[in-house]
Every structure is written in structure tokens, then in C-alpha cells.
Amino acid sequence: MPVATPPQKVSVIIVNWNGGDLLLRCLGDLRQQTWPDYEVIVVDNASDDGSAQAVTSQFPEVRLIEAGSNLGFAAGNNLAVRHASPDSHWIALLNPDAFPEPDWLQTLMDAAQQHPEFAIFGSRLMDANTRTLLDGTGDAYHISGLVWRTAHGQALQAEHLKSREIFSTCAAAGLYRRDVFDELGGFDEDYFCYIEDIDLGFRYQLLGHRCLYVPESVVYHVGSALTGKRSDFCVYYGHRNLVWTFVKNMPGILFWLLLPLHLALNLVSLAYFTQQGQGKPIWNAKRDAVKGLPGAWRKRQWIQRRRRASLSDIWRLLNKNLSRSKN
Numbered sequence: 001m002p003v004a005t006p007p008q009k010v011s012v013i014i015v016n017w018n019g020g021d022l023l024l025r026c027l028g029d030l031r032q033q034t035w036p037d038y039e040v041i042v043v044d045n046a047s048d049d050g051s052a053q054a055v056t057s058q059f060p061e062v063r064l065i066e067a068g069s070n071l072g073f074a075a076g077n078n079l080a081v082r083h084a085s086p087d088s089h090w091i092a093l094l095n096p097d098a099f100p101e102p103d104w105l106q107t108l109m110d111a112a113q114q115h116p117e118f119a120i121f122g123s124r125l126m127d128a129n130t131r132t133l134l135d136g137t138g139d140a141y142h143i144s145g146l147v148w149r150t151a152h153g154q155a156l157q158a159e160h161l162k163s164r165e166i167f168s169t170c171a172a173a174g175l176y177r178r179d180v181f182d183e184l185g186g187f188d189e190d191y192f193c194y195i196e197d198i199d200l201g202f203r204y205q206l207l208g209h210r211c212l213y214v215p216e217s218v219v220y221h222v223g224s225a226l227t228g229k230r231s232d233f234c235v236y237y238g239h240r241n242l243v244w245t246f247v248k249n250m251p252g253i254l255f256w257l258l259l260p261l262h263l264a265l266n267l268v269s270l271a272y273f274t275q276q277g278q279g280k281p282i283w284n285a286k287r288d289a290v291k292g293l294p295g296a297w298r299k300r301q302w303i304q305r306r307r308r309a310s311l312s313d314i315w316r317l318l319n320k321n322l323s324r325s326k327n
Contacts, residue, residue, distance in 0.1 A: 008112075010038040010105060010175070011084035012092045015076035016052075017045040019096030022222065026096050027059045035105035039063065039088070041080045045070040073171070074187035074196040081178070081186055091181055093197075095172040097222035099128060107217040108175040111163070119177040119209035120201060121217070122169025124160065125149075128220040132156065135221045138166030138213045139198050142319045144261040145246035147198050166213045167317050168201025173219040176200075180209050188244075190295065194234065195241035202249040205317060208308035232281040239269055239282055243289035244296040248303055252311050 012030060016023050023042070030040055040062045044052040046069050055064050065083055067076060081091055090112065092105060100123075108121045125135035136149030137160055149170055151160055169175075174197070184203050187196045201211060246255075246262050266286060273282035 008037065008089040008109065009085060009087045010035065010090045010092050010109065011081070011088040011178075012038055012040045012094055012105070013077055013080040013084070014040070014042045014094050014096050015045065015071075015073050015080070016042055016047060016055075016096045017070060018047045018049040019051050020049050023051055023096040024054055024058060026094065026099055027055065027062060029099045029102075030094070031059075032102040033100070033105045034103050035109055038092070038105060039085055041065065041084060043067055043071070043076040043080045045072070045076055072189070072192035074191045074193065075189040077171075078186040078189060081181060084178075089178055091176045091178050093171045093174050093176070094219070095221065097128070098125070098172045099220045100173065101218045104173070104217050104219055108214055111212060111214045111217070112175060112177075115212055117210060118165075118212040119180050120169055120204055120211040121175040122166060122211060122213045123173040123217040123219045124213070124215045125170060125173060125219055125221045126156075127153070128222045131220060134160060135172075135223055136170055137215070138211070139168040139170055139201065140319045141167045141198060141202065141317070142322060143258050144265040145242055145250070145258075146265055146322070147195060147242065147245075161215045163215060164213050165317075166211050167205070167319075168198050168211055169213075171197035171200075172221050172223070173217075176204075177209070180204060180207065183207070188248075188299070190292065191241045191244070192237055194237040195245055199241070199245045199249065202245065203303060205314065206249060206251060206303060206307045206309050208313075230278075232278060235273055235278050236281040236285045238285075239266075239273075240285040240289045240292075243286070244292060247293060247296045248300045251304060251307055251309075251314055254311055254314065 042055050042062055043065045045067050052064060052066055055062055111121050122138045124137055127133040127135045134151045134154050134156055137151045140148055140150050187200055270282055
């Protein structure tokens with residue numbers, strides 16, 4: 001008689017900055033998870049709203065790491081992974097404004113056990129405000145370097161309930177194989193926040209590790225609750241990091257063939273956001289992106305030397321038609 005495989009331990013990580021009641025609701029939902037073996041780690045990025053104290057008093061089972069300053073999303077997650085249990089085979093990331101269903105972790109881990117050829121698993125994000133519209137079914141990467149969350153704002157349809165391979169998961173709710181995370185060095189801490197999850201997903205893909213969308217794994221996500229949608233903060237970090245992601249990761253001849261499209265995207269972005277009254281953050285983003293190109297190019301050399309995926313593998317995953325309904 002075969003011996004049952006024991007459940008694998010998961011470290012669920014939340015990076016918090018002034019999450020307040022949203023964080024407490026998130027942690028309350030995590031308490032209801034049906035997966036039997038998991039720990040919860042909260043990294044607090046120097047919140048001044050009492051978040052850290054509330055976690056300590058209301059959720060004593062949660063491991064709280066006080067960063068002492070605002071490390072951002074990328075470095076905050078890396079810090080938590082370094083403190084995660086050595087027995088954890090998987091890292092599950094969750095935003096403080098993301099509220100998981102009780103079987104969220106169970107369905108992700110079931111998918112991981114059923115599909116060992118994949119190393120990242122993404123949840124179905126629902127809009128927490130409407131609870132009927134989608135917040136996203138995975139992250140798409142266009143051949144120009146433009147990125148977006150697939151199916152964001154759409155009504156739920158039958159096609160969204162089918163599992164499929166995607167480019168990357170939104171780190172608001174996703175599961176990552178820890179050994180690959182460690183091999184890659186985790187998130188790029190120079191990003192601070194925004195696009196760092198797509199950059200990490202791209203690097204997983206370059207190593208030959210694939211990403212699967214798991215529609216049964218449901219999380220209700222507020223989205224940009226702390227930084228604001230289309231805020232200057234979002235525009236700056238998103239559009240600076242977008243450049244570095246393309247430079248670091250687009251492999252081989254694809255980099256040179258698609259570089260004109262990427263340059264065109266940046267010119268269009270400059271014109272668009274300037275017209276929208278956000279000229280300062282978009283121009284600062286592109287200026288600082290250019291300043292950071294030497295460092296990004298050094299990282300590119302390290303990343304590309306370790307590439308295992310073929311150019312055709314990467315080309316297959318790239319979006320070529322700007323459709324936001326499909327990966």
C-alpha cells in the first residue's frame with residue numbers, strides 16, 4: 001500500500017505598510033485556511049497606523065518582522081523569505097488588501113502537487129469592491145515590454161474558470177517554489193515596488209520554470225489601496241521598472257528585434273502621461289531608468305548566462321496583440 005505524501009509546509013508572506021483594518025481582515029481570513037501546514041509572516045515597513053501593534057495583540061500566531069524603515073515590496077518579501085521556516089517548500093505571497101477564500105491555499109497546493117512541471121501558481125483575483133468583476137487572471141507581457149493584469153475589470157465568464165499557462169502571477173496572491181526563488185535571489189530590490197512580480201516571473205521562465213493559473217484559488221483584492229491607482233508614485237515606479245525588466249530579461253536576438261518597439265512604448269508613455277498632467281513623474285521615471293541601465297545590463301549578463309528556456313519558449317508566452325483579455 002503506497003504511503004501518503006505528507007503536506008508540504010507553506011510560508012505565507014504579507015508585506016505591510018499602514019494596512020490598518022485591511023491587514024487585520026486579511027489575517028482573519030488566513031486563519032480560516034483549510035491547508036494544514038502553513039505559517040504566516042508579516043513584514044511591517046515602519047507603519048505609523050498601529051498595524052504592527054494590532055498584529056501582535058490580535059494575531060499572536062503570526063510572526064511579525066519589524067523592518068525599521070520602509071523597505072518596499074521587493075526587499076520586504078526577500079527579508080521575510082530569509083526568515084521563513086527552513087521546512088517551507090513553498091512561498092505564498094499575499095497583499096494586505098487581498099482577502100482569500102478558506103480554500104485559497106488548499107487549491108494552490110493541490111495544483112502544485114498535480115502539476116509538478118510548474119513552479120509558480122496564480123490565483124483568480126476578484127474585485128473586492130464589486131465582488132462580481134475580475135481584478136485579474138494573471139499578468140501578461142507584451143512584446144513591447146508593456147505589462148498588464150489579464151481580464152482586469154471584466155465580468156466573470158466561463159473562460160476565466162479554466163486553468164491555463166500564464167506568463168506570471170500577480171504577487172497580490174501567488175505561490176512560488178522556494179528553491180527557485182532562492183536560486184534567483186528573490187525580487188530585485190532596486191525596484192522597490194511595482195513590476196517586481198513580473199520581473200521575477202520572467203526570470204522563472206528564463207530558467208525553464210512555468211506558471212499556471214488556478215481559477216479555483218480565489219482572492220478578493222482591493223488593489224492600490226495604499227498607493228492609489230494611477231498615482232504619481234505608481235507612474236514613477238511602474239514606468240521606471242518597466243524599462244529595467246525589458247533590458248534585464250528579454251533574451252538573445254529578441255532583445256534587439258523588439259528594442260524599437262520598446263523605445264516607441266516609452267515615447268508614447270512620455271507623451272500620454274504628460275498630457276494627463278503627470279509629466280514630472282513619467283519624465284523622472286525615464287530619467288532614472290536610463291541612469292540605472294549600467295546596473296540593469298550587468299544583471300542581464302548574469303541572468304542570460306543562466307537561461308535554460310529557448311527563444312521559442314519565451315516567444316510563445318509573449319503577448320503580441322495588446323489584448324487585455326488573454327495572456
